[in-house]
Amino acid sequence: MFAVTAARVDAGDPLSGMDLGERPDPVPPAGWVTVTVKAAALNHHDVWTLRGVGMSADRLPIVLGCDAAGLDPDGNEVIVHSVIADPDAGGGDETLDPRRSLLSERHDGTFAERVAVPRRNLVPKPAALSFEEAACLPTAYLTAYRMLFEKSGVQPGATLLVQGAGGGVATALILLGRAAGYRMWATSRSEAKRERAVKLGADQAFPAGARLPERVDVVMETVGQATWAHSVRSLRPGGRIVICGATSGDASPAELTRIFFTQLSVTGSTMGTRDQLGRLARFCEQTGARPLIDRVLPLDQARDGFAAMIAGDLFGKVVFRC
Numbered sequence: 514m515f516a517v518t519a520a521r522v523d524a525g526d527p528l529s530g531m532d533l534g535e536r537p538d539p540v541p542p543a544g545w546v547t548v549t550v551k552a553a554a555l556n557h558h559d560v561w562t563l564r565g566v567g568m569s570a571d572r573l574p575i576v577l578g579c580d581a582a583g584l585d586p587d588g589n590e591v592i593v594h595s596v597i598a599d600p601d602a603g604g605g606d607e608t609l610d611p612r613r614s615l616l617s618e619r620h621d622g623t624f625a626e627r628v629a630v631p632r633r634n635l636v637p638k639p640a641a642l643s644f645e646e647a648a649c650l651p652t653a654y655l656t657a658y659r660m661l662f663e664k665s666g667v668q669p670g671a672t673l674l675v676q677g678a679g680g681g682v683a684t685a686l687i688l689l690g691r692a693a694g695y696r697m698w699a700t701s702r703s704e705a706k707r708e709r710a711v712k713l714g715a716d717q718a719f720p721a722g723a724r725l726p727e728r729v730d731v732v733m734e735t736v737g738q739a740t741w742a743h744s745v746r747s748l749r750p751g752g753r754i755v756i757c758g759a760t761s762g763d764a765s766p767a768e769l770t771r772i773f774f775t776q777l778s779v780t781g782s783t784m785g786t787r788d789q790l791g792r793l794a795r796f797c798e799q800t801g802a803r804p805l806i807d808r809v810l811p812l813d814q815a816r817d818g819f820a821a822m823i824a825g826d827l828f829g830k831v832v833f834r835c
């Protein structure tokens with residue numbers, strides 16, 4: 514089968530380690546099934562893998578890709594939950610299993626014509642969502658769903674600031690938050706992206722680092738170093754930062770004094786459960802919210818999608834059609 518594989522890791526030149534070509538078909542172990550992939554979405558995770566972050570050489574080559582929508586062996590339309598884990602080991606939450614991994618970390622991923630996954634990781638795809646839209650849900654949108662509805666601790670009507678408006682998780686936060694009745698503010702380094710954020714549903718968008726008209730209840734962080742100080746300064750006393758990523762690196766300084774003096778909370782968030790993925794799919798079906806797709810490319814043009822992500826030249830998700 515055709516697949517996009519991480520063959521080598523290179524921190525400075527991630528695209529140099531990517532291979533496009535034939536790979537053996539998956540052989541599913543007991544309890545696993547083979548899904549025929551119709552669409553697969555790109556995440557920053559795939560770039561991190563090629564840079565060698567969270568990936569060791571002894572696991573290569575490995576097929577890239579966390580997210581997919583496709584057909585199960587009976588022809589049912591399904592969405593694949595990417596977290597490979599034992600829910601019991603995480604006290605009912607598979608993301609808390611200390612041995613959990615995502616597809617493409619220990620097991621071949623979704624940038625292929627076929628992928629093997631545990632049967633319990635399949636969630637029905639609502640007919641109202643296209644395969645391309647459904648493929649966006651398992652990582653970026655599921656992460657945004659958990660950040661908004663489990664971790665933020667605030668109710669609809671609250672004001673939430675999303676840093677780095679153009680990213681996959683950031684656009685998901687704006688879109689889902691707006692659909693749920695939160696007042697979504699956003700920042701971006703790019704004026705064009707700020708305009709698009711407002712069209713997407715943000716109430717207002719500001720240049721990166723700008724002073725806000727008032728302090729917000731929650732900040733949603735995926736950027737890290739480049740925006741951390743601004744995130745801490747933008748919160749009302751007692752507010753909360755929910756963080757799921759640090760694209761620009763770890764935060765330094767950590768702003769500890771301001772965090773304790775204004776009694777802020779910092780809450781980490783990673784992915785979501787299979788049950789949350791099912792609820793997210795239903796949320797989209799019921800509200801009419803649809804993932805924002807920047808571009809759809811054939812899988813054999815995956816290199817172009819990776820290059821756009823590395824350049825930060827995206828607004829929404831890149832989806833590969835398989």
Ligand SMILES: NC(=O)c1ccc[n+]([C@@H]2O[C@H](COP(=O)([O-])OP(=O)(O)OC[C@H]3O[C@@H](n4cnc5c(N)ncnc54)[C@H](OP(=O)(O)O)[C@@H]3O)[C@@H](O)[C@H]2O)c1
Nearest residue numbers: 557677678679680681682701702739758759760761783784
């Ligand atoms: N914990 C989890 O479960 C989880 C799940 C998904 C993603 N993540 C992590 O979250 C991060 C975002 O993922 P993604 O897939 O949404 O990535 P992405 O689509 O590449 O998003 C990157 C966005 O971050 C902003 N950004 C990047 N570098 C910046 C800098 N130096 N200064 C200011 N802004 C910068 C940009 O916003 P502007 O250009 O608009 O300023 C850009 O649009 C990644 O680090 C990823 O690994 C974690």
